[in-house]
Amino acid sequence: MKMVFLDAGTMGPVSLDPIAALGELILYPVSTHEESCLRVSDADVILTNKAPVDDAVMAAAPRLKLVCVAATGLNHIDLEAADRRGVAVRNVAGYSTESVAQLTFTHILSLFCRPAFYDAEVKDFTYSRSGVPNDVREPFHELNGKTIGIIGMGNIGRRVAQIAAAFGMKPVYYSTSGTSHCKEWPSLSLDELMGKADIVSIHCPLNERTRGLIGARELGLMKPGAYLVNLGRGAVVDEIALAEAIDKGRIAGAALDVFSTEPLPECHPLLHTSHPERLRFTPHIAWASHESLDRLVRMMADNIRETMCV
Numbered sequence: 001m002k003m004v005f006l007d008a009g010t011m012g013p014v015s016l017d018p019i020a021a022l023g024e025l026i027l028y029p030v031s032t033h034e035e036s037c038l039r040v041s042d043a044d045v046i047l048t049n050k051a052p053v054d055d056a057v058m059a060a061a062p063r064l065k066l067v068c069v070a071a072t073g074l075n076h077i078d079l080e081a082a083d084r085r086g087v088a089v090r091n092v093a094g095y096s097t098e099s100v101a102q103l104t105f106t107h108i109l110s111l112f113c114r115p116a117f118y119d120a121e122v123k124d125f126t127y128s129r130s131g132v133p134n135d136v137r138e139p140f141h142e143l144n145g146k147t148i149g150i151i152g153m154g155n156i157g158r159r160v161a162q163i164a165a166a167f168g169m170k171p172v173y174y175s176t177s178g179t180s181h182c183k184e185w186p187s188l189s190l191d192e193l194m195g196k197a198d199i200v201s202i203h204c205p206l207n208e209r210t211r212g213l214i215g216a217r218e219l220g221l222m223k224p225g226a227y228l229v230n231l232g233r234g235a236v237v238d239e240i241a242l243a244e245a246i247d248k249g250r251i252a253g254a255a256l257d258v259f260s261t262e263p264l265p266e267c268h269p270l271l272h273t274s275h276p277e278r279l280r281f282t283p284h285i286a287w288a289s290h291e292s293l294d295r296l297v298r299m300m301a302d303n304i305r306e307t308m309c310v
Contacts, residue, residue, distance in 0.1 A: 001308060003068075004043040006031040006051035011070065014293040018301040019047070022310050033057070040064065045304055048076070050262070055081035066090065066307045068300055071287070073233065075206045090303035094155055095296045099289035101159040103282065104201060104231050107255035110280050111227050113140040117277075144168035149197030151190075151213070152204025152232060153182045160201055161185055172196065176204040176213070194221040199229060206233035216241035225252045231286045234259035243269035246278050253278035257286045 001023030009029030040061040049070040161171035180187035215238040
């Protein structure tokens with residue numbers, strides 16, 4: 001069995017030995033669409049994290065039996081073409097819940113508590129030279145009593161709500177599927193949530209219902225002191241509208257781990273706002289704790305073993 005990983009470079013230093021033990025594993029750091037078509041010609045299994053696998057890629061792989069996705073989201077896989085060709089598609093769900101929830105609160109606490117600002121105050125000797133034993137010129141804010149509006153109440157959304165409640169926050173949510181299955185916290189319309197929340201935290205998949213869900217109108221409903229946090233998918237948010245909202249002070253700030261185009265282009269408006277201090281970024285790493293990566297590889301190996309009967 002030959003397995004071709006089109007973008008193994010996205011996996012970092014994690015060992016792929018559990019997968020390699022199942023057959024011949026060929027690794028490519030990244031692949032363009034044209035390269036993908038050439039590289040899968042004799043593949044039984046295609047492995048991909050973010051590299052698109054469309055009908056053309058599948059057509060170039062006459063032996064293909066399985067597309068194994070190193071993620072939960074399937075928006076980069078042509079599921080209709082796979083079904084038509086009799087190719088199984090297997091993703092991995094639940095492996096990164098703790099990792100994403102943890103980075104969500106890393107961002108939230110960074111926005112509310114501004115640790116980088118205070119760290120710099122000490123390291124650049126501003127504090128040492130102040131003559132004052134405690135510098136409280138810019139007090140930080142507490143999470144207790146704040147409302148967090150969660151968009152997408154799946155496994156990750158529920159975990160974020162649990163952690164928020166432990167901080168004394170008030171979770172509410174908007175169901176992007178239209179099914180308010182979670183009864184533990186209030187379900188609101190999108191407009192209600194945007195207007196009520198002190199933090200809007202996005203944890204939904206990207207699909208036809210969520211693409212462009214948060215645009216200029218929705219951002220305009222937010223409180224001037226509210227923050228937007230996106231650890232779902234970049235294209236859920238109109239990033240141009242977000243950059244304008246940040247520049248004009250319509251919202252207090254934002255933190256993003258995901259972007260419509262990845263990596264984020266150097267010319268992107270979010271990298272050229274007049275108020276960069278209102279923004280926090282990470283390069284799509286929320287899913288990639290050491291523990292999460294280990295779980296991901298083991299679950300991918302299980303998917304291959306079960307589907308290919310090896």
